[in-house]
Amino acid sequence: MRTVNLLDCTLRDGGYYNDWKFNNTKVEEYLKKVYLAKIDVVEIGFRFLNSNKNLGKLAITNEKILKNIPTSKNSKLAIMLNTSDLLKIKINDKKLLDNYFVDKKKSKISIIRLATHFRDIFKISGYVKYLNKLGYRVFVNLMQINGISENELIKALKELKRIKSVEVFYFADSFGNMKPEDIKKICKIIKKNWPKNFGIHTHDNCGYALENSLTALKCGAKWADSTIQGMGRGAGNVSTEDLVCELSRAGFKKYDPYPIYSLSQSYFLELKKKYKWGKSIYYHLAAINNIHPTYIQELLVDERYTHDQILNIISSLSQINTSSFNLTTLNEIVNVKVDFKKAWDAKNWCLNKNVMLVGQGKNIKKYETKIYKFIKQKNCKVICLNINKNFKSNLVDYYVASNEARIMVDFKEYRNLKKKIILPLDRVKKIIGKINTKNIKNYGFILNKNKLNVYNKYCELPNSLVIGYAMALCFVGKAKNIYLAGFDGYKDNNPLNREMNQYFNKIKTNLPNLNFISITPTNYLIKKNIID
Numbered sequence: 001m002r003t004v005n006l007l008d009c010t011l012r013d014g015g016y017y018n019d020w021k022f023n024n025t026k027v028e029e030y031l032k033k034v035y036l037a038k039i040d041v042v043e044i045g046f047r048f049l050n051s052n053k054n055l056g057k058l059a060i061t062n063e064k065i066l067k068n069i070p071t072s073k074n075s076k077l078a079i080m081l082n083t084s085d086l087l088k089i090k091i092n093d094k095k096l097l098d099n100y101f102v103d104k105k106k107s108k109i110s111i112i113r114l115a116t117h118f119r120d121i122f123k124i125s126g127y128v129k130y131l132n133k134l135g136y137r138v139f140v141n142l143m144q145i146n147g148i149s150e151n152e153l154i155k156a157l158k159e160l161k162r163i164k165s166v167e168v169f170y171f172a173d174s175f176g177n178m179k180p181e182d183i184k185k186i187c188k189i190i191k192k193n194w195p196k197n198f199g200i201h202t203h204d205n206c207g208y209a210l211e212n213s214l215t216a217l218k219c220g221a222k223w224a225d226s227t228i229q230g231m232g233r234g235a236g237n238v239s240t241e242d243l244v245c246e247l248s249r250a251g252f253k254k255y256d257p258y259p260i261y262s263l264s265q266s267y268f269l270e271l272k273k274k275y276k277w278g279k280s281i282y283y284h285l286a287a288i289n290n291i292h293p294t295y296i297q298e299l300l301v302d303e304r305y306t307h308d309q310i311l312n313i314i315s316s317l318s319q320i321n322t323s324s325f326n327l328t329t330l331n332e333i334v335n336v337k338v339d340f341k342k343a344w345d346a347k348n349w350c351l352n353k354n355v356m357l358v359g360q361g362k363n364i365k366k367y368e369t370k371i372y373k374f375i376k377q378k379n380c381k382v383i384c385l386n387i388n389k390n391f392k393s394n395l396v397d398y399y400v401a402s403n404e405a406r407i408m409v410d411f412k413e414y415r416n417l418k419k420k421i422i423l424p425l426d427r428v429k430k431i432i433g434k435i436n437t438k439n440i441k442n443y444g445f446i447l448n449k450n451k452l453n454v455y456n457k458y459c460e461l462p463n464s465l466v467i468g469y470a471m472a473l474c475f476v477g478k479a480k481n482i483y484l485a486g487f488d489g490y491k492d493n494n495p496l497n498r499e500m501n502q503y504f505n506k507i508k509t510n511l512p513n514l515n516f517i518s519i520t521p522t523n524y525l526i527k528k529n530i531i532d
Contacts, residue, residue: 004252005223007199008034008240009043010268011058012080014231016297017275020045021056026267028070030228035072036259037244041111043078043225044069049085049100062100066108078111080141083120083127091126104135113139113170118148121156125163132165141170141201146178147290147323150189157193168223169198173212175323176205176235176279177287180215187219199223202238204230204279205287209238214246228260229268234293235283239264276300282310289318294325306449308403308463315404343426343457344441350477356380357470361488363520364390370531371485374519380483383422383473385466387413388486398422402445402461402469422473424458445469452510468507475511482516489523501525 010030011022022030034042044066045058057065061079071077089096104110112131114124121142128138140160145153160166171186183200190198200216200223202209213224226243230236241264244257272278282296295317299310316333356375358364364371368390375382375395384396386403387410399414401407401423407414414421417439424445425437444458451460452468459472467487474482490497504526507514517527 003222004217004247004254005040005197005199006240006243006247006255007041007043007078007223007225008039008227009078009080009201009225009237010227010231010240012043012045013225013227013233013237014268014271015045015056015058016233016294017231017277018271019055020059022058023267024068027058029267030263031070031072033259033263034240035075037240037256038254039075039240041076041078043080043111043113044109045079047079047081047100047112049081049089061109063102063107069108071108076110077108078113078139079109080113080115083114083116083124086114086127087120087123091130094130097130101131101134101136109136111137111139113141115141115143115172117143118152118156121159125159128163128165137167138165139168139170139199140166141172143172144174144323145171145186146173146175146182153186153189154193157190161194167196169194169196170201170223170225171198172201173203173209175287175290175293176203176209176283177290178202178212179206179208180211183212183215184219187216187221191220197222199225201225203232203235203287203293204237205235205283205293207279207284209236210242210246213238213243229264229272231268231271231277234277234286234297235279236277282314285311285314285318289314289322291317291322292325295322295330298327298330306447306463308465309447309449312404312447312464315408340426340444340455340457342442343444344422345456346441346443346473346476347456348478350381350474350479352478352480354378354380354481354483355474355477355479356382356483356485357467357474357487357516358382358384358388358391358396359467359484359486359488360386360388360390361486361520361522363488363522364388364486367485367520367531371520374483374485374531378481378483381479383470385470386410391486393417393419398441400466400470400473402466403464404428406466424469443469443473452506454511462506463503465503468503471507471511471514471516474516475514480515482514484516484518484522484526485520487518487520487522487524487526492523497523 045061047061048059131138198221200213200221202212217224226240227237228240230239241260244255244260248257286293286296299305313333381397382395383398383400386401386406396419399419399421407428420439422441422443425440425442427445446460448460449462453460454472454475461468501524517529519531
């Protein structure tokens with residue numbers, strides 16, 4: 001690494017969490033500290049061309065707002081524009097463009113960054129030249145670079161090279177799903193096809209933001225974005241404090257990390273506690289499925305959704321193109337209304353029969369012979385919870401599944417089973433696509449964290465655990481006795497054990513007269529009668 005330029009975009013990218021409504025005093029403190037840290041460029045906000053009264057002033061950052069922004073001789077100020085906004089103005093409508101942009105000599109802004117998708121790269125030539133003519137340095141940020149091919153990237157670079165007025169090319173790991181080896185490959189392509197400086201904007205969905213930024217700088221990038229506490233859309237970005245620290249360790253004494261540390265542990269730490277950005281299993285799953293992070297952001301701020309509900313919604317989002325955020329799409333998936341008129345009526349389906357529920361525990365194998373003998377002695381209907389390769393399929397009467405993510409994993413095997421399968425088909429048909437429903441019993445399921453109710457054609461459950469769905473089936477079918485095998489449980493100090501015990505208690509309370517007993521050893525606090 002030789003030349004490095006850091007661009008802090010906290011107030012711009014972080015605004016996705018607080019609608020760009022930053023405290024004025026805190027903004028001044030932030031600017032003072034990043035200037036002291038000798039950060040090269042500070043991106044002060046967006047310039048949305050369609051004003052929205054519900055957004056803070058740093059979503060607009062027009063010249064009137066910029067008058068009160070303190071500056072520094074050592075740090076330049078930048079704003080970002082969405083190309084999709086800019087393209088709504090005809091390039092020959094100079095009068096309208098002049099309403100949004102003044103000559104650089106009259107502005108505190110030095111750099112304008114254009115955030116663009118690949119499809120729009122070939123439409124921006126006139127706008128870049130217009131901004132450059134006003135005296136601004138123009139950077140182009142290509143979003144969602146993992147969604148385009150190598151040939152498309154080369155075409156984009158050739159087009160920007162033809163335009164000439166673009167000073168720096170940026171690429172963004174928009175979904176945070178790229179790894180260092182991906183970054184190396186992209187940097188190699190850029191260096192071969194782009195003669196000027198380039199930079200990187202990373203997201204931390206999978207925990208690679210810092211490593212990816214450093215990798216790009218080692219592979220020829222001269223620019224890198226960062227934010228205080230990693231504040232940014234979705235899981236957030238590489239944190240400025242981490243990046244400055246690592247660069248200082250690598251010998252770049254240009255930056256002073258201590259003002260950043262102070263800033264990080266005060267106002268922005270409070271914001272992080274409030275808005276809860278940062279890497280998590282939800283953002284990780286979104287990243288590997290190319291789901292726009294705003295979907296996850298919207299789900300996490302809504303207290304209606306449980307952990308299981310969020311996972312199920314992510315599972316549904318993964319089956320359609322959600323690389324761009326659309327609130328209507330989210331609402332359609334979250335509020336899907338199911339008509340249970342065509343669902344299977346499970347009333348009395350196992351009336352006065354003994355039922356064996358087969359779980360996934362290791363005791364299935366250990367007690368294999370005894371379990372098979374027990375089934376024969378008690379003449380049990382055997383229900384296997386999900387696919388279980390440790391249990392003989394010829395002994396299974398029904399396979400049962402309710403968790404969408406698990407159904408996705410197992411469904412190829414379900415297609416080849418010559419057994420009856422009970423699952424909420426209306427809930428998962430978008431995931432599994434077209435299928436022969438001959439062997440499927442469609443018993444409905446609604447996820448509602450506050451309820452546990454069982455009806456003839458569907459049930460309401462607080463989570464998607466298949467044990468609850470299977471118990472509901474046994475209840476509505478009026479089973480005589482329910483025997484559990486392979487429900488080993490977890491170690492006593494494991495919180496999952498406590499959660500399952502609470503769930504079993506909820507089942508006992510809400511489904512009276514449901515007689516279930518474990519015939520293999522279990523750590524759950526349920527009735528046991530271990531087979532000899």
